[in-house]
Amino acid sequence: MSKKRIRLNAVEMANPVQDNAGLWRYPDNKVDRYKDLDYWIELAKxxxxxxxxxxxxADILGVYDVYRGSRDTALREGMYSPSNDPSFAIPAMAAVTKHLGFALTASVSYEHPYALARKMSTLDHLTDGRIGWNMVMSNLESAARNYGREHQLDHDERYDRGDEYLDVVYKLWQTSWEEDAVVKDAANRVYADPAKVHDIGHEGKYFRVPGVHLSEPSLQRTPVLFQAGSSDRGREFAAQHAECIFLNAMTEEETKFLVSDIRERAVRYGRKPEDVLFFPKLNPVIGITEEDALAKLESYLSYSSPEGALSLLSVWIGTDFSKFSAQELLEFIQKGEKRSGTNYLLEFFARNEPNKEWRIEDLAKFFAFGGVGSLVVGTPTQIADKLEQFMDNTGVDGFNIAYITRPGTFEEFIDKVVPELQRRGRVQTEYGEGTFRNKLFGQGDRLPPEHPGSRVTRGENPSS
Structure with missing residues (x-):
């Protein structure tokens, strides 16, 4: 019996620091290279x-300004700020590779579906069918204000709006242009047959998009669909739409629950369980020996910033943690604060470590290094063992490898851990053929017929 393949994604952001608060100060961590196109080209290779x-x-559209009611901590710590638009690096990265896929985060809340559909089709053309879209609802009040809104929509309404958003882009990608609309008939002076290019006629509660898609069909038509919501409403959205799901679970038990829950929901939408792939986040600390790896971890931790972590958590959980003392019990905050979808993080601690008293300082230290994700520490062999065990025990399909230092973490993982996994038959030694979707699923370039996006109809509109 062949072993299940471990799929690997690298997690990046076009900013100095992702989740490791304070690590921008670490020696040889080339955090400022996010502004350097050569860095992205080298990384792709x-x-x-x-x-x-x-x-x-990953990407954001605002600053983290809940902690202390100010953006100052996030800026001092380089936490997601400053931030560039990562989409512009993708064509350059695609030009020096043939197989690597690109999953781009774009906000359902702030990018109009008409423009987003064109952007993704363009990138799918330029990458020869290697683009994916990470669908995010966005959770920053600062983004809402700077996009001209008083407040962001309530958590569940953001997903309700997201369902209609997906209906619009599915119509644009899947139905506006027939497969043979582009004829390029020079003799008859017809590039595209007008009879085969159609208005989508969308009229809904949130969007009115009457016309045609601006781009002709790309290899995938619809990009590979990624999503990372872990709230109940987020999991429902993922089950309906997502093909790949990023998990922010930190234990086997939690991961197994999420995988099972979302796959069961997907079946209710007429999809197959295997049509949804799962990727938990992984923060690897690799050493020649176990002692070396542990020493490296201690070195990293000496640079971490709990306050920087609190600037992130204050947004994710919807609570200004500066209002509480370091010794405040997490249980008190859970009961006393207004809860949001991202308070799934707090529920995680209560469910997985019910006998531990978590205080604010514990939470800050825990999230300061690695953020929401599993930390694996050891030799290449030990890390390969842990990845195999985690996959076999939970049903996931691969891992999102996050960097601790840039680009050192990726270099070490590729030079030391990947060869070990390849020897075990777990990581591919050669790429498959076709588009990003076909490489992941082996079932063709387009959305499968069971996917809701394959079943949309022009002019059919959701009830408002």
Whole structure:
């Protein structure tokens, strides 16, 4: 019986620091290279050499300004700020690779579906069918204000609006242009047959998009659909729409629950369980020996910033943690604060470590290094063992490898851990053929017929 393949995604952001608060100060951590196009080109070559399936670009559209009611801490710590638009690096990265996929985060809340559909089709053309879209609802009040809104929509309404958003882009990608609309008939002076290009006629509660898609069909038509919501409403959205799901679970038990829950929901939408792939986040600390790896971890931790972590958590959980003392019990905050979808994080601690008294300082230290994700520490052999065990025990399909230092973490993982996993038959030694979707699923370039996006109809509109 062949072993299940471990798919690998690299997690990046076009900013100095992702989740490791304070680590921008670490020696040899080239945090400022996010502004350097050569860095992204070199990274693409490195990841393709390591047979990674894709690079996933996280992104934000606002600053983290809940902690102390100010953006100052996030700016001092370089936490997600300053931040560039990662989409512009993708064509350059695609030009120096043949197989690497690119998953780009774009906000359902702030990018109009008409423009987003064109952007993704363009990138799918320029990458020869290697683009994916990470669908995010966005959770920053600062983004809402700067996009001209008083407040962001309530948590569940953001997903309700997201369902209609997906209906619009599915119509644009899947139905506006017939497969043979582009004829390029020079003799009859017809580039595209007007009879085969259609208005989508969308009229809904949130969007009115009457016309045609601006781009002709790309290889995938619809990009590979990624999502990372873990609230109950987020999991429902993922079950209906997502093909790949990023998990922010930190234990096997939690991961197994999420995988089972979302796959069961997907079946209710007429999809197959295997049509949804799961990727938990992983923060690897690799050493020649176990002692070396532990020493490296201690070195990293000496640079971490609990306050920087609190600037992130204050947004994610919807609570200004500066209002509480370091010794405040997490249980008190859970009961006393207004809860949001991202308070799933607090529920995680209560469910997985019910006998531990978590205080604010514990939470800050825990999230300061690695953020929401599993930390694996050891030799290449030990890390390969842990990845195999985690996959076999939970049913996930791969891992999102997050960097601790840039680009050192990716270099070490590719040079030391990937060869070990390849020897075990777990990581591909050669790429498959076709588009990003076909490489992941082996079932063709387009959305499968069971996917809701394959079943949309022009002019059919949701009830308002």
């Amino acid at each position: 490195l990841l393709e050499r390591g047979r990674f399936d894709s690079v996933f670009f």
